[in-house]
Amino acid sequence: MIRSLFDTDSPHPEPSALTAFALNDLARDSEHRAEDCVETALSVDGAHILAFSGNRLILKHDGQVLDPLFALYELSDLQPDLDNAILLGHRQTGEPRLAVPVGIDEENLASHYKPTDGRSLFRDGLVDDALLGEFAQGASLITWNRDNRFCGRCGGAMEMRIGGYKRVCAACDHTIFPRTDPVVIMLAIDVEGDRCLLGRGAHFAPGMYSSLAGFVEPGETIENAVRRETLEESAIRIGRVRYHASQPWPMPHSLMIGCYGEAKSLVVKRDEAELEDCRWFSRDEAAQMLERIPGTGDHTPPLGAIAHRLIRDWVEWKR
Amino acid sequence: MIRSLFDTDSPHPEPSALTAFALNDLARDSEHRAEDCVETALSVDGAHILAFSGNRLILKHDGQVLDPLFALYELSDLQPDLDNAILLGHRQTGEPRLAVPVGIDEENLASHYKPTDGRSLFRDGLVDDALLGEFAQGASLITWNRDNRFCGRCGGAMEMRIGGYKRVCAACDHTIFPRTDPVVIMLAIDVEGDRCLLGRGAHFAPGMYSSLAGFVEPGETIENAVRRETLEESAIRIGRVRYHASQPWPMPHSLMIGCYGEAKSLVVKRDEAELEDCRWFSRDEAAQMLERIPGTGDHTPPLGAIAHRLIRDWVEWKR
Numbered sequence: 001m002i003r004s005l006f007d008t009d010s011p012h013p014e015p016s017a018l019t020a021f022a023l024n025d026l027a028r029d030s031e032h033r034a035e036d037c038v039e040t041a042l043s044v045d046g047a048h049i050l051a052f053s054g055n056r057l058i059l060k061h062d063g064q065v066l067d068p069l070f071a072l073y074e075l076s077d078l079q080p081d082l083d084n085a086i087l088l089g090h091r092q093t094g095e096p097r098l099a100v101p102v103g104i105d106e107e108n109l110a111s112h113y114k115p116t117d118g119r120s121l122f123r124d125g126l127v128d129d130a131l132l133g134e135f136a137q138g139a140s141l142i143t144w145n146r147d148n149r150f151c152g153r154c155g156g157a158m159e160m161r162i163g164g165y166k167r168v169c170a171a172c173d174h175t176i177f178p179r180t181d182p183v184v185i186m187l188a189i190d191v192e193g194d195r196c197l198l199g200r201g202a203h204f205a206p207g208m209y210s211s212l213a214g215f216v217e218p219g220e221t222i223e224n225a226v227r228r229e230t231l232e233e234s235a236i237r238i239g240r241v242r243y244h245a246s247q248p249w250p251m252p253h254s255l256m257i258g259c260y261g262e263a264k265s266l267v268v269k270r271d272e273a274e275l276e277d278c279r280w281f282s283r284d285e286a287a288q289m290l291e292r293i294p295g296t297g298d299h300t301p302p303l304g305a306i307a308h309r310l311i312r313d314w315v316e317w318k319r
Numbered sequence: 320m321i322r323s324l325f326d327t328d329s330p331h332p333e334p335s336a337l338t339a340f341a342l343n344d345l346a347r348d349s350e351h352r353a354e355d356c357v358e359t360a361l362s363v364d365g366a367h368i369l370a371f372s373g374n375r376l377i378l379k380h381d382g383q384v385l386d387p388l389f390a391l392y393e394l395s396d397l398q399p400d401l402d403n404a405i406l407l408g409h410r411q412t413g414e415p416r417l418a419v420p421v422g423i424d425e426e427n428l429a430s431h432y433k434p435t436d437g438r439s440l441f442r443d444g445l446v447d448d449a450l451l452g453e454f455a456q457g458a459s460l461i462t463w464n465r466d467n468r469f470c471g472r473c474g475g476a477m478e479m480r481i482g483g484y485k486r487v488c489a490a491c492d493h494t495i496f497p498r499t500d501p502v503v504i505m506l507a508i509d510v511e512g513d514r515c516l517l518g519r520g521a522h523f524a525p526g527m528y529s530s531l532a533g534f535v536e537p538g539e540t541i542e543n544a545v546r547r548e549t550l551e552e553s554a555i556r557i558g559r560v561r562y563h564a565s566q567p568w569p570m571p572h573s574l575m576i577g578c579y580g581e582a583k584s585l586v587v588k589r590d591e592a593e594l595e596d597c598r599w600f601s602r603d604e605a606a607q608m609l610e611r612i613p614g615t616g617d618h619t620p621p622l623g624a625i626a627h628r629l630i631r632d633w634v635e636w637k638r
Contacts, residue, residue: 005328005633137536141537174466189324219459222574242325
């Protein structure tokens with residue numbers, strides 16, 4: 001008898017909160033912004049800026065400390081594109097936080113600037129959790145604004161509004177909002193055999209195995225997407241599906257929806273165009289792979305990745 | 320002691336499967352299509368077409384039966400836009416199923432054609448569940464292709480590829496894939512008081528109350544989106560979040576992610592710009608609202624809507 005529908009047998013009450021990019025302390029208030037919110041924010045003393053080279057965050061380093069926060073004047077030698085500055089939100093102190101794309105080529109950057117991609121940021125622990133969340137928000141919004149400079153309906157120029165949370169066509173008024181792509185990422189479980197299904201793409205780091213994943217298609221539930229993607233990539237049929245956790249994945253702007261899938265068949269036939277290998281791993285093998293350092297044998301994605309969470313929580317699930 | 324992590328205390332093993340638009344029997348095979356897949360499909364004897372006027376499905380009626388399936392020759396007086404025909408997929412019989420936008424204005428349509436929106440299709444039970452799913456897929460893809468005729472990066476003309484599942488810019492090669500917008504829709508529960516939180520927008524049918532909802536933002540987990548949206552719309556603070564069901568919502572191309580939220584505060588202060596009313600309802604009140612016919616008092620959204628599912632499953636949850 002469960003006391004409340006909010007009680008869970010999962011090893012963690014909210015596994016999403018344990019994934020990288022999940023934390024964000026900013027008051028974003030994206031629906032109630034003035035049109036001049038960016039100008040206002042930039043004029044505030046103490047406003048800080050995340051600077052982006054493409055999707056990469058620029059870290060300043062002085063030999064000892066990596067610092068991702070720029071004051072406006074510090075951007076001057078990076079060719080900041082202030083017309084495309086994005087207001088992320090405000091800290092509890094009232095301090096505004098913005099994201100600004102820079103124009104300078106990476107080869108012309110002074111050596112104390114380090115452009116760093118999202119995977120390295122969380123894998124190497126280069127910034128704290130709150131800043132990881134701000135990076136995710138900023139990277140997603142910068143990419144989406146950059147990819148929508150022109151109107152898809154009429155080809156006219158689109159204008160950024162309310163600090164990057166809306167774009168409006170100057171010619172036809174077509175209005176669009178930031179895009180977030182739902183992706184299912186799922187760990188298929190052979191319940192009887194106590195095994196999980198992992199695969200590796202040819203582009204993965206040597207020895208890394210992860211759970212299968214794919215975009216949710218138009219007109220599809222999460223559960224049907226889990227079954228379709230698993231079938232397509234591995235030929236394994238999935239019955240019941242259990243949602244476990246979600247994660248913002250800002251490469252460029254996905255929402256990872258992590259699930260467990262109950263395998264109803266066992267013979268793996270991988271999609272050779274997608275996967276270099278795909279097979280079942282015992283709970284003991286998976287437990288070892290979670291702890292192993294890359295380069296020392298088969299391993300899982302690092303802590304912070306939702307695939308790691310799915311694998312670890314299955315390994316640690318109370319039976 | 321739960322036998323398997325796939326066992327659930329929910330009233331249904333997969334509530335998503337009980338929502339409208341969820342079923343889709345087509346082999347869509349959207350990743351492995353030939354460039355001429357639409358032409359090939361249209362040339363197959365027995366190919367059937369869903370005809371769209373904007374986002375509305377055109378139903379033929381002969382006074383007795385409503386039929387949404389057109390043969391190619393039957394489209395001739397509807398100005399079919401075959402350059403923008405979309406391949407939905409194939410039935411198990413091998414029969415191709417397509418979606419085609421028509422050019423004729425609705426006021427010029429002969430009276431035996433009924434353009435019908437998605438809400439009416441499921442609420443009034445006008446087509447069977449499999450066709451509802453095909454409608455959802457087709458409506459989402461038609462809207463997305465229509466809204467992306469030009470390249471957001473360079474303003475060049477985009478070309479449809481692989482039957483509507485990809486668009487490529489002829490000028491700069493920028494490639495885009497169908498958009499699906501994740502939306503959280505959540506029923507806040509006052510566990511101690513055994514009540515649920517419902518609101519109504521000014522545009523709702525008279526007497527209808529539903530669960531709160533809003534788009535997931537860039538860089539946000541599902542759980543954080545549930546808490547943020549509930550706080551913004553009602554001032555209610557949410558603690559634990561439990562995923563319950565998902566639903567494709569093709570108006571125009573959303574993925575509804577249905578959750579329960581555990582209320583940590585009780586004083587409602589509604590967002591007056593969004594909601595005309597928002598308050599707590601007891602389990603008995605909610606049970607009555609589920610059964611009530613519109614026009615006879617306060618009621619919930621109809622069976623098939625994910626909000627109905629969230630409310631009904633909470634009412635029927637075993638305690």
